[in-house]
Amino acid sequence: MAQVLEFRLPDLGEGLTEAEIVRWLVEVGDVVAVDQPVVEVETAKAMVDVPCPYAGVVTARFGEEGSELPVGSPLITVAVGAPASDPDAQSEGSGNVLVGYGTSQAPARRRRVRREQQVPVPVNGRSAPPEVVEGPVPVISPLVRRLARENGLDLRELTGSGPEGLILRADVEYALRAAASQGLPAPAPAPAPVQAPAGAPRTPAASPASTPAETRVPLKGVRGAVADKLSRSRSEIPDATCWVDADATELMRARAAMNATGGPKISLLALLARICTAALARFPELNSTVDTAAREIVRLDAVHLGFAAQTERGLVVPVVKDAHARDAESLSADFARLTEAARTGTLTPAELTGGTFTLNNYGVFGVDGSTPIINHPEAAMLGVGRIIPKPWVHEGELAVRQVVQLSLTFDHRVCDGGTAGGFLRYVADCVEQPAVLLRTL
Template identity: 50%
Template sequence: MSLQVFLLPDLGEGLVEAELVTWLVNVGDTVHVDQPIAEVETAKSVVEVPSPFEGTVATLHGAEGDTLEVGKPLISVAAPADATTDATTDATAAVEAAVPAAAMTPASPAPAGAQAASGSGNVLIGYGTSGHGGPGRTRPGRRQHLTGQLEAPVAGPGRAHLVISPLVRKMAHDHGLSLAEIPGSGVDGLILRRDVEAALAPAPAGAVSSTGTAPAGAVSSTEGGDAVDPRTGLHVVARTPLTGVKKAAATALTRSRREIPEATVWVDVDATALVELRRDLKAKDGSAPSLLAFVARFVTAGLERFPQLNAQLVSAGGTDSLVDFDGINLGFAAQTDRGLVVPVLRRAQGRSARALDAAIRALTGTARDGKAGPAELSGGTFTINNYGVFGVDGSAAIINYPEAAMLGIGRITDKPWVVEGELCVRKVTELTLAFDHRVCDGAVAAGFLRFIADAMENPAAVLADL
């Protein structure tokens, strides 16, 4: 049977790597074309990767928690006996030559010095058949323990390090440990949980790695042997590397602060009329757009009047240029279990508040489920950040690079307000606009923000013209 090697595909939007979250198949499973074989987390989202081949899984190139590069082997599939070899690319032959034949069979021992094709230095060994009667999603709890089928690894640098438990791999990954540096105390050198815990234990004072230098991220030790941060003097509980969405967000926020000279304007708004409008619509029709959807409609109308805030400043070849767009791609900051993301509603201009409400709900739901792809999480021209849902009034927001502005909405709360010379209690919120001062001046930013505020204070008049 010929071997077909599937390379991690181009994930779009310039993404060059992805973290392997979960294998959905095991060595020995039968897979079909378009069957999901793995979940990977990119800088944008968590996505399922389907198989382009049909056959039997021969090799899984990497362990859960590994970071794989686009274009590197993800999985090798042995084609059925009657299949042609045309589907195998020229790169497959090179990969086959680099991967020992023994590694293609799950029951075969790993030869000395063998490494995973992903470049991680770890060979994924010990995954049996799924045990559920056929291909499909296979979670770690269903994998069979094949320790008895493995021969002892050859000791020394570059040996194949054995890890069966996904928990052990995750534990090492979360603490930034390399499995290649952890000796296994289990049968045939199997790395167990106690081995990772031992590696996490603080080293004696003055200890160095086998290379003669202090390990990366090393901390000092007290006389009692506890790990202590040398700067703060506090005990270190854990070190968690930034990966995936959180790493991408950190990079974008840092770049925004470094490159964009931002300014901020804000205004308190009496949103009582808008709240009452929504209440009346809900009482009449049984449903009504969210307050965020109404604000989004006002924003698209405001950007049509002040298009500078929908532009972007682009630097290329030593020249700075202002780029104007013929549409509005509206982003909405959303907090998810994997961190802050900004799903983007493309071509939001001209949509009604009801249409915006439906689209926003669907898009943010997809993002919170981790199913939004690069197309849904990129390409924005303006962002709305509704931080009021967290119970705060205002925020000095960081612009979503490379956009020119971000509108922040604080919580709506009862406050004293003067109406026609009389003091009364009103529904008040604070709007904040952070803008790139290279793109527009304060008059444009203030004009846009005042337009949104006036629309919220007198929504019926504005909506009549939209």
């Protein structure tokens, strides 16, 4: 006789207390194996798959896609004790409920029981258009659902281009463009009726013209975590910013020469990171944090370099650990790997925490300068604008050079303007004359 076991949302680490259900990977009636991912959730740190520690048949799911669940709340129930005809099923639990820790066994093939089907309904002996049976629509993320909802688009009318019919953001955008090209604006979603309390006097509904249009976006997930961290940074850190223009022509030539020799390509971000670590070795005050309770400045030996990455889910800051001990080739590889993980939402909590200094390349947005907010609890952030041709006095003559604006936002508690200016001037000197770096290699 099968035993029904309840699997609760596990502790995902890093002090996380809740997660948003992005996509269910199993349905009621599916056969699951030990450590098979059953749901994709989004935390304030990353998008992760949650594996089930039991093998059996899914008997219930708790929570709709787009809803939030606190850690420890029921996630699914599994009937353990598979029939003999299913040799891949197991009755023991692995106990490995934390994301990223599973057994070495391959997951068994699972039986899918579609809750959403298109059933032809005969009318007068003829086939009628298919009737959609109510059930969950496979959508890649809540962002896609919101995009469709805000534009009045019924997701059940779309055919997803992702695996197993998963509806992607590109599918929604294509449908909206198609409607616009035909001059058929997407229908606006109907507002939900508001029920008045029993016995309350009825009041006439306000006319649409008198109701101001607004869109409310919940501050949760990555966006909520970023909002909390930026607010804390602004309230706790007395920051200041200094900036300088630099001639990056020689740095661009040096990079081109490196990449012309063959082998893995060296990214500009990696060269800037190497310059940052060299500058922090000279000005260690900026690789620190402030212990407000003890009223102490804590200087850190290792440089764990964060870099700002903009994604569809919001701003994230992946961290390259021990950047001070890495060469440009190794840094390039890690930047590429972490950027791809940020784009796909697969960064782990460990890859998003522990930074000691942040490099912000906002030049990719086509802007020259910025005064960014420090990534709490760090003490400084280097900003890099776009590199563009500008008139510049070079060797006593006016010439067109590749110019970049560099800015340093720093915690004024850890150092004064002289230290901050010295750090930024050294960075600018290395950008203008990369050979300066040879002294610290």
